[in-house]
Amino acid sequence: MSLLQRTIESIKPLDKQAMAEAQKRLDYLLKPQGSLGRLEEIALQMAGITGKVLNNPNKKAILVMCNDNGITDEGIASFPRTLSMLVADCMLKGISGVAVLGKNAGADLRVVDLSLESDPVTPGIINRKMRRCTSNFLQTTAMTREEAVRAIEIGIEETNKAIDEGYNMIGTGEVGIGNTTTSSAMLHVFTGKSLEILVGRGAGLTDEGLEHKKEVIRKAIEMHKPNASDPLDVLTKVGGFDIAGMAGTYLACAARRVPVVMDGFISGAAAVLACRLCPEAKNYIFPSHGSAEPGSKAVMDDLGMEPIMYMNMRLGEGTGAALAFHIIGASMAMMNNMGTFGDIGMG
């Protein structure tokens, strides 16, 4: 059995008994029942994930999956592919958005090169290069089906490695010029929602650029006819290795019962993919922010989630996941440190 298949088969439901005990504790804390809203829901879900009422997921990592997209040959992105490695390099130097916000949230970064076009500049990037860049999916499929599986498995392997080293909360992130295009294309197939709703300006397209981006996706869908009920077919035909790698992270976290925090739109498309492969994986995912990309809402609707924050952000990298770490930490503090009615003789 393949690593992907084994991982999916190890994913089990949340621990209902731990959740019932957590709910009892929540109702016994010094506050009107339910009055800490989302903080309580987070604590409850966390108990279901780990099987423990009290949790302290304080060893945090953001796994950043890097990929270049051949489809940028069609002029659907605001920046050239060479920028991706530069961004990855800035992460390792600690000066990119996610590097700074991750550090601020006490999280380590792991930057995984799955398929960047350029060679690494700085040491420190995790080299899992499958090839340089996906194919232009207006000419052929973005990748082969074997590559699609392998990329998800690399995501699983890198996530398992981090968990083996003691990381107990993982955030997803990505680098890849053109990956709002692949995300929108995949979501169009999976959700059936229109491109008008799903396609945005990415890093800053003009009106004309936006129309062209939609047209490119439309053509690709017509050409490849991806099968919505075969998630690997969709990934193979119009996806990217970054999305595949992040899907691997969600699946590995779910299999290992480790909480995983979803970043924005592209991380969301990867979550949709992971949950098409294994619907149970959803319960191990915490959303973070509603991104400024218009398709963000479609992702949340598909996953049945509500973002915690509305920050109007659209940088990606894992920046939203970093912010959510703070709120999840606050939820844990509530659960672990608040007094109970018993403490004041009212229990």
Add this chain to the structure above:
Amino acid sequence: MSLLQRTIESIKPLDKQAMAEAQKRLDYLLKPQGSLGRLEEIALQMAGITGKVLNNPNKKAILVMCNDNGITDEGIASFPRTLSMLVADCMLKGISGVAVLGKNAGADLRVVDLSLESDPVTPGIINRKMRRCTSNFLQTTAMTREEAVRAIEIGIEETNKAIDEGYNMIGTGEVGIGNTTTSSAMLHVFTGKSLEILVGRGAGLTDEGLEHKKEVIRKAIEMHKPNASDPLDVLTKVGGFDIAGMAGTYLACAARRVPVVMDGFISGAAAVLACRLCPEAKNYIFPSHGSAEPGSKAVMDDLGMEPIMYMNMRLGEGTGAALAFHIIGASMAMMNNMGTFGDIGMG
């Protein structure tokens, strides 16, 4: 000239030049312009407040204003007034919601007794008791106009003390059984919005309790006819000392150019009061969460603000302000620590 008048007169506009310089830096950071959304807006506002491009508001306090409301004699609250001092006591013991979430955010607590009915249990509460409990405003006004001014001034004094001790970011919070009733009543007068929109279940009223709460407010408004264009008249007739104290905090922070983070619904009603006394004060306030109290949206609309988070919380105390401290801290990290295009030779 009174302390209140002097404070209001010291409130000046945001520093436009610092904001222009901050915008320049934001656009030079390693990201598509504007792509960090709200984090960028926070950094911009912070520059306007302090007059500096780089800021590090890391000495944080939450000032909790405590008051008991005579109107609870009318049965509009789920808990007896005696609970307020118990909650204040739990704050000092470090086991209440805001004590735990404040500590988690690196903030100190200052609990100010303006008018609790009971005597303090634990040492540590700041004793500024004006009297025990406001009056039942179905019988007389909640307080006298002199008391209204004095309570705001106590808020100013306690906030100035904290700023003098080096606190450079303040959060608002409150304790006071019955204070969603006073808040809704004041907002009804100030905004003209209906009680259907403004009145919620507080700590957990039944349907019947909710209707009764609206009826009590309706009667009080008919009886006192508060003058919407005279903010002190509204406070005097249907307000509370907690709301007055928090209004003092907003005004003092604005006068001293110190950022102040608004908590939920009741803190929001206090912000509306402060901004009716001095509209410029609004620019020194950061919103935190959209509370589960239905009137929360009316507060945000009146102030022209959007919450950062939707946590479905309704505990008060300052719990939402504590959460927002994390996000404001992340914004400062972005501004202070991200690299620029110049750093990678693209400037």
